Amino acid sequence: MNKKLIISILIFAIVAIIVFMVHDLFFSNLEQEKPYELKTDGLNTYDSTLVLYDEVEPIQVNMDEVRGIAMDNEDNLCVTGSLTIVYEKNGKEKLKFSHDSVAQCVAISDSGEIFLGMHGRIEVWSFKGKLLRVWDTENSSSVFFGIVVDENSVYVSDAKEKVVLHYDLNGELINKIAGEDSSKGIPAIIIRSAYFDIALGRDNEIWVVNPGMHQLEAFDKNGQLKSTWGEYSNEDVKYFCGCCNPTHIALLPDGKFVTSEKAIPRVKIYSQMGEFVGFVAGPDLFNEGTKGLDLAVDSENRIFVLDPERKQVRVFEKKKDK
């Protein structure tokens, strides 16, 4: 090939590069290119044989804002938000009381006391709807997202401080769990939106969601890390997707995990080792954009999913053939 032709081609290539750069600078925005946009089309479809549960009649909740649910040891379901309502096992309303502000999370102790996590404080109510105690926490701007109770302790997750507060039943702070510890090189939990749920394990370990890491972490009462599992994938339904999932967790009596996610609203079951088992509910069962699917489990392994969009508690029973 003669030199003139080579030079002409190369000069044309240089000019083409410059034209591409000018086009990219001035015109590419018009095409709304989103190179980092989460592509969720594939995640909305899933293998129906992986669905292990059937939905039964939901409980319609009559309140303006629904935020959290909890189950007591007699399978009474407590729903909280702008009000707090307790339903019997058959779905009949048993107790209803109002409070000054919206509660984000709820737990019921074995003695029947109802613990509500509010903005910057925790309220303790009797099972007759009487306010017993108010715990003003050390940080008035704390955002309490998850609360669990055992026979001696109350654990509350604070999404603002990115730590789990461990109280005794009288509201005395015992210690803080899952917080940042620079001396051990442990960074803070990554919370990109205010979802930071906790659950109690079978051995009284505290399971804490680290949504930014797409993981669940187990701690003992002293704050010692015991175990961890969870992986991220925007493609494989076996893992947690998006920026920060799961949003909520619960444990079945046999130790299996129930998880719910946002962005792709779905509820899944994982084994005690953190291996994907199947779906409770896929994204097709929820309205688009549904988030805040709080979870509870009763003694019969039924799974209760709070659906804030429809203001329902959706109830799922295990399929007989699964």
Added chain:
Amino acid sequence: MRKVKNIAIIFLLAIMAWQTTDVAAINRFPKPEFESGHTQPATVTPAPRAVFMEYLDVAVLIAALSLITWFILKKRSRKGVFWMSVFAILYFGFYREGCICSIGAIQNVALALFNEGYYIPVTAILFFVIPILYTLFFGRTFCAGVCPLGALQDIIAFKPMPVKAWLEKVLGIIPYIYLGLAVLYAATGTDFIICRYDPFVGFYRLDASFFMFVIGALFLLIGVFIARPYCRFLCPYGVILGLVSRFSFKHMTITPAECINCKLCEKSCPYGAINMPVPEKEKEKTEVLVKRYILLGILVPVLVFAGGLLLSSFHENLAMVNSKVKLASEILNNTNYGVVGREAIEITAFKSTGQSVEELYSEAANIVDQFYMGSWFLGGFIGLVFGLTLIGLTVFKFHTDYSPNKATCHSCARCMGYCPVKPEKK
């Protein structure tokens, strides 16, 4: 050959291993304990680059500039320049990942000059100023083999071919426009376009968009035949260094002593940056010369004004690159970034800030005003470049021997090897 290949592979693996350290550092959890008693090392979170390390970069820059200047001016060694280029690729390229860089520092300086709220790092100023100072004294020794972009292109110029002088002149105007745009966008806080379109930083970081990888690869491919295409036809810092180099006190020379016009170096420069001897022309009539210079004297201000007027009428188009102006325009015209069926992400994000639309419009209007002024300056600058280029073409430059063109010579020292003249012994 095999040895060189092995070294190259080991080096590449070392670079890749270096990249993995950041990933390992974000582990949150204690690593598993081993029955063998092996204890895992503690997780380390990488700290920001220490201040002394930043000054180490400046020290390395000065040392590299001094050394390459010594190689060029004293030792007249092309080999020295080559190995300095390799060092620049390794240190400023792969180790420092193309940042901090003197070319990009133009934008830091421009932003600092026009934006009081921007704190410019001292090292950015030093990286901008030091090569200019060296150029003022010794010519473009920075371009020769200290700039990681230039160094990479220089060592792959395996089969350079000459480009016609007129084409070189025409394409040579592009870096001026690029410089003007880069300053305009940096000064208005819009974007650092030099960094955005740096074609080689993706190689150095082993991370770039497909678009930039293709552009970088194309530049390298073109660079095999047309030496240093980025330096010659795009580099905005080269514009500044080229201007300063015209006045350099001690520029490199092709011959160590008097040129004997042997013509051996004539085709040695891959950049066409050698002034060749020209026969003396018959002197033009004074009347013709006066007429021409009066005409050019009128033409240059006209070009400056016309350039300013022309570009200022496109200032809104130029301002559309600014994300705030773009957002205001999309909301005002209800065009939703061309998205149908849902609200554009940018608009959703803006709404979530709680800022009022009126505030956004007000801020966008201020930016557009800045662009109006800036586009007058940019247009005037481009007009001036055209005017001065025209003058340059009409001025007869008389040369009696072979000498480097101080403005366009990259001081690569290739031509020196072709010169048979031996240095005079003192």
